Amino acid sequence: MEAVILFPAIDLKHGQCVRLEQGDMARATVFNLDPAAQARAFAAQGFEYLHVVDLDGAFAGRPMNTHAVETMLKAVTMPLQLGGGIRDLATVEAWLAKGVTRVIIGTAAVRDPEFVRGAARKFPGRVAVGLDARDGKVAVEGWAETSQITALEIAQRFEDAGVAAIIFTDIARDGLLKGLNLEASIALAERISVPVIASGGLASIDDVKALLTPRAKKLAGAIAGRALYDGRLDPSAALALIRNACAAA
Secondary structure (H helix, E strand, O other), X not given: OOOOEEEEEEEEEXXXXXXXXXXXXXXXXXXXXXXXHHHHHHHHOOOOOEEEEXXXXXXXXXXXXXXXXXXXXXXXXXXXXXXXXXXXXXXXHHHHHHOOOEEEEOHHHHHOHHHHHHHHHHOOOOEEEEEEEEOOEEEEOOOOEEEEEEHHHHHHHOOOOOOOEEEEEXXXXXXXXXXOOHHHHHHHHOOOOXXXXXXXXXXXXXXXXXXXXXXXXXXXXXXXXXXXXXOOOXXXXXXXXXXXXXXXX
16 A cells, blocks of 8 residues: 555644634633744654644634744655645745745635645645535635535546645534544545545544555545653554554555
């Protein structure tokens, strides 16, 4: 099987590492006051790719936690993908120039698909699309608004655009440790050629095992957040499981 990536998540609010419940900024739990220290901890645990979201930026429509992201880029050498408040080409270019490996565009993928296509053409392999769904419909503006467009409809817009990945989040599960919505993630992955990363609700080693089953072979990886911070998911066990599965395939 192709390598499956488990991305540890760092969500930034007011410069701190937090986890939200169902995307609600009022339901934020602070897990670390120092994002750079958290990034170093994930690197030391053996993770190979960091997933970062500027939550304040997602609501403001522009980067709001720039300093925190810059300190993480200096703290670790592993690749970092970043979403939140990336709505124009100048912001894409600025983040990539600072050392972000790939940017994640969410709201603008709904509002301005041509911008996303243009960015993906200019920076092939370095632009991902974040599709955060509530009851199958994509939410925008930091999940504050729900559109009438399905995740599949938006994903299909970018089939031939050079987008690196689709990050599909089930908002209803996010931060609640209910388990990944693999059914919806796999269904999406089977309808498009762009790699799909599952997000929202990863709760335990069982989710990692499910990610490695034949039916999930179309998925490129998953994002782990609260389960890592709460200690419900042992990083070494999860990463060993993935390594062994990939080696055996």
